[in-house]
Amino acid sequence: MGVKMIRIYNTMTKSLEEFKPIKENQVSMYVCGPTVYNYIHIGNARPAIVFDTVRRYLEYRGYKVNYVSNFTDVDDKIIKRANEEGVSCEEIAHKYIKGYFEDTKKVNLKEEGMQRPKATDYIEEMQDLVKNLIEKGYAYESEGDVYFQVEKDKENYGCLSHQDIDNLRAGARVEVSNIKKSPLDFALWKKAKKGEPSWDSPWGKGRPGWHIECSAMSGKLLGKDFDIHGGGQDLIFPHHENEIAQSTCGSGGNYAKYWMHNGYINVDGEKMSKSLGNFFLLREVLEHYEGRVIRFFVLGAQYRKTIDFSDNELQQSKTGLERIDNAILRIKEKVKDGSVEGGEDLLSLKLDIEDAKKRFIAAMDEDFNTAQGIGVIFELIKKINKYSEIEKLSQEGIKNLGMADTFVTYIMEEVLGVLLKKNEDNLGNLTAELVEFLLELRKKARSEKNWALSDEIRDRLLKIGIKIKDGKDKTTWSL
Ligand SMILES: [Zn+2]
Structure with missing residues (x-):
């Protein structure tokens, strides 16, 4: 499909970089998945939809994509939830993983060919990485916990969030702790408290810290060097910073080459979050809007931009999507009606489609600008509607209308993942x-x-x- 010139905004370098995957025509991609202690809210749905679209677009551009996104199924929040509900952590995780698939199926995530590892299936890999870090002198054991010693990675630590270690030290809370050597140090392994799920380890019974989970799973499934690491921008620090420290110090590799972070979803000017309580569960919103409308709404903004979530915005997305539905349905009717001798052949429509395709690719090549890409589709729809008003079409004209249907439907459904209404x-x-x-x-x-x-x-x-x-x-x- 011609020369590929995709540019990606890399949080690491704070700039748009030409995308050159490590292996030609192949892309390896890891995206931090949800901690399964509740149903996902719209803010969690955004990265799922965004990176699913990134994957689809890379495939459209001819790459083979190896996409991994995890479930964090052991964590403080899950333990807390399990205690509240009086059930096991496994039951909580099982329930909300099931819920995740129920909900995200409706926003048309492409599950086929992707991997969804659960953290608890990789405990051995996590322990190996912790052992390795201790051996290399980057980590230490203390009273059954194991900590990463940030000071030992002074040169690199802070590279993603663009902070240096002295500033971090100055800003850190002064903790009175005899366990950690420095307040900056973070847990790789946590000693089991009573009633918590735990695994045997060289440091006694315990469980992994959150950050080590992603390092171990991505390392195991994608290797020490891979192309894209994604997630919400709230994960840049400390989660992704810590992943980099663990993985580069552990494996000696470079870890991810491109760091992509999606923006927040705001409600009344404030970030949607569990802690603020201003969140809407995806399944609640699905009671009022079709999944395809929600997906179209999310893709209506470039992924790094903040989105305002409101009924009004969703309604607008719905109206916009219906405009595309109707245009395509009208074409299908026209094609069904057939051609007339001496009718128009719509040669300019053919050119319009070619032009739209070029501009759609240009928009998406520039850091996956779905907002602009959708804008291109809307412009084409406007033209299509004019053409559908023409009464008499030749065989060529009908063929060209059919081509417009094929193009728009393919871009919407396969590339953007937004399903159109069928007749x-x-x-x-x-x-x-x-x-x-x-x-x-x-x-x-x-x-x-x-x-x-x-x-x-x-x-x-x-x-x-x-x-x-x-x-x-x-x-x-x-x-
Ligand atoms: Zn992660």
Whole structure:
């Protein structure tokens, strides 16, 4: 598909860099997944949708993508939740992983060909990495805990969040602790407290710290050097900074080459977060809006920009998406109607499609600018609508309209992952509404003891294949 010139904003260098994967035409990508102690909220859904789109676009540009995103299924928050509900941590994790898949399926995440490791399946790898860090002198054991000694990685630590260690030390809370050598040191391994899930280790019974989980899983599944590491911008410090310290000191590799971070979702000008309590669960929003509308809403902004979440914004996304639906449905009708001799052949539409494709790729190549990419589609839709108004089309004209349908549908559904309404859906709804309407009329007839009319409606419906059944308080129907 021509020369690939994708540029990615790298948090590490604070600049747009030309994307050159380590292995030609292959991309390895790790994105921090959710800690499964609750259903995900819209703020958690954003990275899932954003990086799913990044993956889809890279595939569209001809790369083979090895995409890994984890579940953190052992963590303080899970333990707390399990204690509150009086069940095991495994039960909590199981419940919310299931919930995650139920919810994200509706925003059309592409699960096929991706890996979703659970932290608890990689305890051995985590312990190996901790052992390695102790041996190399980067970490120390203290009363059953193991800490990473940040001072030992002075040269590098802070490279992602652009802070130096002296500033960090000055800003750190003065902790009175005999366990840690410095307040900057972070836990790699935590000694088990009573009633917590734990694993045997050289340092006694305990469990991994959060940061080591991602280092161990990405190292195991993608190797010591991989292309893209993604996540929400709130993970830059300390989580990603600590991942870098652990992995580079442990493996001697460079860890991730490009660091991508998505922006926040705000509610009334404040970041949506669990701690502020201003969050909306994805499943709650799904009760009011289709998943495809939510996905379209999220992709309506470039991924690094802050998004304002409101009913009004979602409504606008819905209206916009329906404009695309309708344009495509109209084309399909036109194509079905067929061509007329001497009709127009829409050669300029063909050029419009080629131009839209070029501009869509240019927008997405520049740090995955979905907002601009969608803008290009809207401009094409405007033109398409004009063409669909033309009464008589030649065979060539029909062919070109069909091409517009194929192009828009492919970009929307396969590349952006936003499903369009199908003709059958509309007909399905229409049928349902008509039948309901007839049943209402029949009910009225029955209440007026007009049995003849009531029976006629029933019989006529049966004739066209709709069977109705009178229940105790409700009449139901089936095809
Ligand atoms: Zn992580």
